Amino acid sequence: MFVIVGLGNPEKKFRNTPHNIGKEILNFLQTDWKKKYNFSNWKTTKKFKAQISKGKIGKKKVLLVKPLVFMNLSGETVSLIVSFFKIPSRNLIIVHDDIDLTFGQLKISKNRGAAGHKGVLSIFKKIGTKNFIRIRVGVRPKSQKPKNLETFVLKKFKREDQKLVKKITVLCSQIIEIIVGHSLRKAMNDFNK
Helix, strand or coil, rough: CCCEEEEECHHHHHHHHHHHHHHHHHHHHHHHHHHHHHCCCCEEECCCCCEEEEEEEEEEEEEEECCCCHHHHHHHHHHHHHHHHHHCCEEEEEEEEEEEEEEECCCECCCCCCCCCCCHHHHHHHHCCCEEEEEEEEEECCCCCCCCHHHHCCCCHHHHHHHHHHHHHHHHHHHHHHHHCCCCHHHHHHHCC
């Protein structure tokens, strides 16, 4: 089974912000894959502190996960799911925002540092490894890194940014389908340019 987790904050006020792009991407996946692969509706589960949607891509079971805890506590949800379903770290995919990449850039990584991302750090601590797949979604403005990062990542996307958000979301979907259906290597060769 593959577990795909989209990081973000649970409250409505955080929707459509750079910090919640992981969750926005998971919402797209669930809607798209419901039609394509018959994924279930989102189900809220207190046991995992998350919303989950189940389905299959080919013969492989896939679990989509949106934590209901705050970003900095993401590891709580991830560790509960990984230990319950006995998921090997190679089958764990985390989708999250990355301020070190410019807006629109995507990078597939495995076994590398968190670069200060508190949600990712929380996962490292709770599951005891960083050897899992991450899809890092660039949110930094092309001009320069914002002075106040916390304020920037919690500001709503502008209307003119929506097209690029949609494009990124579709690309992420393709990347994840390749990882699940083929291999991480193929996804990295195709998209990490």
